[in-house]
Structure formats: C-alpha cells, structure tokens
Amino acid sequence: MDARVEPWMDELLQLSFESDRMTEKQKRIVKAAIEVFAEKGFAASSTSEIAQRAKVAEGTIFRHYKTKKDLLFKIATPAMIKMLAPFLLREFRGVLKTDYERFDQFLRALIENRIEFLEQNMSLFKILVQELPFHPDLREQFQQIVLQQVMARVDPIVSKFKAAGQIVDLPVATIVRLCVSVVMGYVLARTFIGQQSGSRWNDELEREATIEFIMKGLAPSGRA
C-alpha cells in the first residue's frame, strides 16, 4: 500500500511544481502558450502570437525554450504529472486510501477529484490529447508515467474490490479502460454541450447517471 515513490519520480514531481522558480516572464510565456496551443493546436500556433499574448519579445521565448517543440514539452510533461499527482504524491494520496468500504465510494471520490482538476486545467488536457498522437516521445512519456505508474497504484485497490466480490471479474486494465472512457465522455460532453448557449445540461443528473452507469456496469455478473 505504501508504494514508494521512486527517486526519478520525485524529480519529475518537482518539475511540475517548479513554477515557483520561473520568472514573471516565463510564467506569462507558459500561460500564453497554453492558451494558444489549446485554441489553435500546436502546429497552427505561432511563436509570434504567443510572444504577443505574453507581452514579451519573440526572442525571449527562445531564451527559455530552445524550440517551439521544447516549449510544448515543458508544458506537457508537468501537465501529465499534475494529472497523476493524486496517484503519486504522498500528501495527495488521501483520495486513494484503500479503506473505502465500497467501490462506489472510492470511484466517486476519485472521479470528483479528477473532474475538478480537469475542469480547471481544460486547456492543458486538451493540448495533451491533441498532441499525443503526433509526438512519439510525448506518447512514450505518457505511457511510462501514466499507464505504468497509475496502473501500479490502482491495480491493488481494484483487485481488492474484485476479490471482495464487489465488482465484476475482468482484467483490471479492462475495468480501468471502461471507467476512463465513461468519465472522459462525461467531461467532453459537459465541455462541448454544456458550453453551448441554449443547451440544458443538468450536471448533477449527468454526473450521478454516469457514476451509477459505471457501478452497474461493473457489478458482478453472476449477481442473480
């Protein structure tokens, strides 16, 4: 349970919180870059626009980030890590404590925690999702950090509930995939549909329906 955080992970974690060490201008650059990348996509974003929005000279960007791609990576890597912080950091690990008695308690806690995060970091999330398919190195990072680290921490918890007969007997990876799909779908729908002017999106209802859907979907099969 007390899975140790590897040393290199510590380093990464610090990376993701080093915004303290950034100069004022660097922060403006990163903020502007996140905005522009999210709005137009990485390839369609120009460093000149980023510079303008950040109110710095274009050259300043390249003093801090060797290339445009470097800027993307220096944004994307910490973003990944922040998304996983609850799974990695001791102080965040409260949400993962295994003494939830019921799976739906655990699921609800996790989902609510991450949904909140995603909503506050929609742009980062969008950039990640958009660019992962086009940058093999980014994708590898994602696999190593997200898939492996998260799975390593989630597996024992899910396994426990499986053993307790609370959820269906499927591979943990499959269970996680199903959960993630549904939650992502919820977040996307909320973002796209919810933003539309005339739409009526009853968030409470949708969230409840989503969680219940997962719970029922994962209920042990031979329940009858």
Added chain:
Amino acid sequence: MDARVEPWMDELLQLSFESDRMTEKQKRIVKAAIEVFAEKGFAASSTSEIAQRAKVAEGTIFRHYKTKKDLLFKIATPAMIKMLAPFLLREFRGVLKTDYERFDQFLRALIENRIEFLEQNMSLFKILVQELPFHPDLREQFQQIVLQQVMARVDPIVSKFKAAGQIVDLPVATIVRLCVSVVMGYVLARTFIGQQSGSRWNDELEREATIEFIMKGLAPSGRA
C-alpha cells in the same frame, strides 16, 4: 419509422459517394491527403507532400480544391456522412430495423457494424476527431448532421426500449453519450494498445466485456 431523407441530405449523400465522378488524379489526391492529414495533422501537413504522395503536380491539387482547407472539408464532410450512412440511407437501414426484440441485440448489431466501419476508416475518423475542435464550421456541420440526424433516428428506437422497461430511464441523449463513450474507448484502446508489439489484447473478450458493461450499465435501476 420511414423518416424521409430531406432533400439537402440527398445532396450530401451523393457528395459522399461521388468518388465515381472523380478523375483518377483526384482520387489519388484525396487518398494521399487522408494519409498525410492522419499522420501529421492538418496544420502540419503540406500540400507539397500530398502532391508528392499523390504523384501529381502541386498545382493540380489547387485546380480541384480551392484551398488546403477546402481539401480538408471535401474529405471531412463525406466522412461524416459515411459514418452515419446506416442511420440515413434506406438500403443501409437494415441494421436499424426496430424489430429487434431485445436492446442488446440492437446494440450489438449497431456496434459491430460501426466498429467494422471505424476500423476500415481509421484515418478518416482520426482526422475528424483531430480537426473538429479547430474548425467551427466543421463542428457545426457535425452537430447538424451527426447529432441531429442521428439523434432523430435513434431516439424513437431507444425510447421504445425504454418504454419496454429494458433499459434505464435516462434521457436518450445521456444514454447515447454513455454508449458512444464506451465504444470509442474500446476502439481507441484497441487501436493504441492493440498495435503495440508485446501487448496481449484479447479482442473477443474485450468486445464482449464492453457490450456487457453497457448492457448492465443501462439495465433498469429498480430492477430488483
């Protein structure tokens, strides 16, 4: 049930099958463009590379498509329509006949039909998903064609199963969202994980688990 296909829809449908009217070179251009767009993303693709792959002169592309964006649209619009063909075209509407007795029969038929399509048109699908966020006009088309048209046809069917007490009493939009999320998650996982060299992806198991997950998740709540 025999929802009429509106006139403008006819036009669109023809658009999506007008490959017959295309010259040999046009077909090569479209094929090359789909490849390149899917590989690198629209913004990072160059017309020159498309021309090279299509083995035509750069100028030829612009003889058929006013701009690069026009090329994207002339690819994306038919793509959307092809994806919806089963919902729109009479001859395809077999999969949607409402005389399925059970919801899972209907779901299974639909899912299998569309999964097959997606797999054969992965590039088109990828382009659509990638570019929708960046092209409001494309997005609007998507909403008008996909959301409205499909919902118009799916709604009565789902409503029937709801009325029959076979599935949970949630808004049809919510039910569709949940289904689509899960299916997309399945397709994505299959594509990403399945392609990895050392991975063991038991497709039959995963697909069955996915469908069962949906079925259970949508089972009427007060079932007991």
Added chain:
Amino acid sequence: MDARVEPWMDELLQLSFESDRMTEKQKRIVKAAIEVFAEKGFAASSTSEIAQRAKVAEGTIFRHYKTKKDLLFKIATPAMIKMLAPFLLREFRGVLKTDYERFDQFLRALIENRIEFLEQNMSLFKILVQELPFHPDLREQFQQIVLQQVMARVDPIVSKFKAAGQIVDLPVATIVRLCVSVVMGYVLARTFIGQQSGSRWNDELEREATIEFIMKGLAPSGRA
C-alpha cells in the same frame, strides 16, 4: 598518356557545364550568389541580398537550392572542376601534351592558361579559398578532385622532365607545391596590389620574373 576519365568524373564534368540546363533565373541566382559570397564571405552573406541582386523572390532560391549551404556547394564543386578542366578533359588536354621539349615551355603554357582562367574567375577562386577551411566536406572534395586527379596527371609529365635532368630531383609533390605557391602569390599580388589606384604594377615584368624564378629555383642542383 591517354589517361581515361573515370565515369564519375564524366558526371562531375557535366555538372560543371550544366549551366545550359539552368533556367534564366537560376543563372541569375548563381551569378548573384557568386558576387555576394565573394564580396562578403559565405557566412556574412544573406540569402535576401542574393535574391535582391538576382531580382528573384527569396523563395525562388530555395526552390532550386535546398539550403544556403547547398547553394555554396553547387557553386563550389563546378568551380573546382572548371579549374581542373585542362587536366581532366580530353579536348582541353592540349596544354598538357607532353611533347614540350623544355620544362619552361610546359610551365609557361600551363601558367598562362590557368592565370587567364583565374583572372576571369577571381570570385569563384576567392570563394573556394575562403570557404575551404570551414567546410570539411568541401575540403574532402577538393582533396579527392584536385589533389588526386591533378597529381595523377601532372606526375608523369613532371617525372619526365626530372628524368631528362631538366629539373631538380625533388618529390613531384614538392615541386608542384613550390610552383603553385609562387603562381598563387603572383595572382594574389596582381589582384590586391594591381587594383590599388596609385600602384604601378608592371604585369609583364612580374609574370616574367615569376616564371624565371620558378625555372631557376627548379633547375637541377648539381648543375655546375
């Protein structure tokens, strides 16, 4: 004597005379580039200035030459070859016919032929001399083409005169080095000093002195 021209050499030779195949604009670009490179040096030359002088758009340069460096190379390689044409091409080989009875006849013929060439191609020569130290690949080409090819052709001739006791018994390479040094010195002085306004450069005298200096310097040692 009828040393065959190797196949790859044929190719190179054609390269150096393919100006026929060049479009009007390409010729202007090359001409402008030679001018600017010679005036400012390669590194200090800007493609924008070259474009202006050639009266083409900057982009046009890069349609024909992938990079600025490519432009340099596409200029330098044929330049080297043209300089060696008399040593390589059959039709030029008149100057090298070995039936000169005396070494000074041979030397004089060669020098005058090459001096004339150098004067008509001063810019090319200057570029070569300036850039050779900074481009290893160019230097290697130079060594393979100039040093090896020329030496292969000059060696038998010089050896003959050596055997005939007309010139000093030193390694051919040394003899060539001494001759080349002196001729280069003559050309450089002529160019630098001769161009100065108030200078009195008696070309006939200098050239004669130069050739006589070489002849005497290379006279057999134990002449007495």
Added chain:
Amino acid sequence: MDARVEPWMDELLQLSFESDRMTEKQKRIVKAAIEVFAEKGFAASSTSEIAQRAKVAEGTIFRHYKTKKDLLFKIATPAMIKMLAPFLLREFRGVLKTDYERFDQFLRALIENRIEFLEQNMSLFKILVQELPFHPDLREQFQQIVLQQVMARVDPIVSKFKAAGQIVDLPVATIVRLCVSVVMGYVLARTFIGQQSGSRWNDELEREATIEFIMKGLAPSGRA
C-alpha cells in the same frame, strides 16, 4: 640602419604586449575569441559561444569590447604587430642585423624565426588571412603596418645583397613577394598536409628544399 621607431608605433607595440594589464577574464575572452574565430570564421562565430568558452557572461565581453568587430580588431592589430616584431623592435632586431655575409644566411634566419612564430600562432595568422579581405580598415592597417614598415626595414637589407651581386636584380617588392609566397606555401602545406593522419611529410627535407628553391630562384641571372 638604426631606423627609429616612430612614436605611434611605440603605442602599437605596447598595445600588442599589454596583456599584462588585462584582467584574468579579458585574457580568457581573447583566448576564446581567437579559438572560435579561427575555427568558424569571424562572421560565423557567436559572441555567446565565445562567452561560454571564456566562462564569462555575455555582457562581460561587451564591457571590454564595444562590439564584436571591436573584439576582432583588438585581436588582429596586436597580431599583426607581433608578426612584425622582429622588424620593429630593437630587442628583436637581432635577426635582422645586416652583417650576415650571405643572403641565404639572412633568409634562413628570418624564415626560421618567422616559421616558428607562425606555428605557435597559427590561429591568429588564420584569422588575419581570413578576415583581411572583408575589412577594409583592417586591410589598411595591414598595409600601413606590414607593407610599409616591413618594406622600409627590409629594403636596405635586400638592396645590399642585390648591390653585392648575391641576388637577382629585381624590384625589392618583387623579391619579397616571391619569398613570402614560397614560405606561405610551405607553412600552409605543412599545416594541411602535415596534419593528415597517413601523410608522410618530411619536414626537414621540405624546409631545406624550400630555402634552396628560393635561393636558386633569386640567384643572379647572368651568373654563367
């Protein structure tokens, strides 16, 4: 014989030896600049690389040298002077004492002295040769210092040997040009060819051949 050193020359001479007054950092800057300039050429060298190699901040360079070009000049001018030191400075003037009985003694002494210097200052020499063509002000300095000063001192010596019938009756400038050409050719060949791995450069032989070549080339013509 005791040609006075003009006052302004004193200043220059001190310039070239003022390294004593340089701070530690200045010395590092100059050393780094010489390295980089020689390696890449002035135009292709960046002040940032110089700063890095000198292990000083970029700003520091500009505290001591107003511009990059100023740095070049502050390097090049003393370099010229050092090269001429034997001709200018009293204490060095030993090599130039006119009481050599034979011209070849004088020549040998001078050549050996300068060759040694060149080899120990190859980078400086290379920079000078490379940049002279592109900086008119540098060139003018060179002409005023080198050509005029050196000629003023060399002329009487060479004239003496001419008068004594030891060497050919050509203008002193011509004689000097011939000597310099040959010596430069020797130094260049030694540097380029001698550095190559598999090359066999017999330095003693080459140097002796070079000097003998000059001697014979300059021998009085009507000697017979």
Added chain:
DNA sequence: AATGAATGAGACTTCATTCAT
C-alpha cells in the same frame, strides 16, 4: 486539365547588444 516555377508572407530561430541588478 495539368504542370511546376515562381512568389512573398510568415514561420522559427539566432544573435549582437543593452541595461537593471
């Protein structure tokens, strides 16, 4: 219809130089 040379706007990036600390 097809070509591909030509264009020029604009992309990313470098760099000498300045200046507040």
Added chain:
DNA sequence: CATGAATGAAGTCTCATTCAT
C-alpha cells in the same frame, strides 16, 4: 566590474497559392 535576462532586427527556410505554358 560582472551578470544574464531581455530585446528586436535580421536570418534561413517553408508553404499555400498563382499563373504562364
């Protein structure tokens, strides 16, 4: 004196698009 972050002009190069052939 020294620093190094910041600048913005200028550099190389790409690219969608046009047009004469």
